[in-house]
Amino acid sequence: xxxxxxxxxxxxxxxxxxxxxxxxxxxxxxxxxxxxxxxxxxxxxxxxxxxxxxxxxxxxxxxxxxxxxxxxxxxxxxxxxxxxxxxxxxxxxxxxxxxxxxxxxxxxxxxxxxxxxxxxxxxxxxxxxxxxxxxxxxxxx
Ligand code: CO
Numbered sequence: 001x002x003x004x005x006x007x008x009x010x011x012x013x014x015x016x017x018x019x020x021x022x023x024x025x026x027x028x029x030x031x032x033x034x035x036x037x038x039x040x041x042x043x044x045x046x047x048x049x050x051x052x053x054x055x056x057x058x059x060x061x062x063x064x065x066x067x068x069x070x071x072x073x074x075x076x077x078x079x080x081x082x083x084x085x086x087x088x089x090x091x092x093x094x095x096x097x098x099x100x101x102x103x104x105x106x107x108x109x110x111x112x113x114x115x116x117x118x119x120x121x122x123x124x125x126x127x128x129x130x131x132x133x134x135x136x137x138x139x140x141x
Contacts, residue, residue, distance in 0.1 A: 001091050003084035006113075006133050007046070007053040011069045012076035015045045015058045022047050022054060036060055037112060044112045055082070055112060080119070080129040088116045088134035100124040108134070 012018040015034050022028040034045035034056075041064035047054040057079060059066040069079060085091040088108045095102065101121035111117035111133060120130040 001085055001094060003086065003135065005052050006082040006084050006135065007055045008078060009055045009057055009080035009082065009129075009131065010076060011057050011066050011073065011079040013058065013070055013074070015043060015056045018056045018076065019045060019047065028054075034058075035112075041065055046112075080131050082117075082131035082133050084135035085132045086134070086136055088118060088132060091132050092118050095120060 010018065019031045023031065028047050028049065030048040032046045032048070034043055036043050038060060041059065041061050043058040043060045045056040045058075047056065057066055059070065066079075070076065092102055092106060092108070096106070101124055103119040103121055106118065108116035108118050111131070113133060116134040118132050120132065122129045
C-alpha cells in the first residue's frame with residue numbers, strides 16, 4: 001500500500017518566516033507561492049526538496065485546526081507525514097479492516113495538491129498523524 005514519502009507537514013505561525021528558515025539555513029532554493037485553503041482553515045506553502053516537499057501550514061481564520069497545535073507548540077513543529085498510495089479508497093478500506101481509525105467521515109477530500117487525501121488517526125500510528133494521498137502514477141508530484 002504505502003508508496004513514496006510525498007511531503008512532511010510543518011505547522012508554523014508564519015509561512016514567510018519558515019520559508020526564510022528553509023532558504024537561509026538549509027539552502028532550499030524553491031518555495032512555491034502560498035495559497036489559502038479556506039475549507040480546511042489553513043494557508044499552505046510548499047518548499048521543494050530534491051526528493052520530496054515540506055508543506056508549511058499556517059492557520060487561516062478563527063476556526064483553524066492549526067490553532068490548537070500552535071497553542072501547544074508556539075514556534076510550530078512537525079505536524080504530519082504524507083505518503084502516496086495508488087488507490088485511496090482501497091487504502092482506507094484496508095486500514096479500517098485492520099482496525100485503524102480514519103479521521104472525519106473517512107470520505108476522501110481534495111487536499112493541497114488537488115488530489116484525494118485521508119488522514120489516519122495518530123493513536124493508530126504510534127503518535128504520528130499520517131496523511132495518505134492518491135497518486136496513481138507513483139513518484140509524480
Ligand atoms: Co499534507
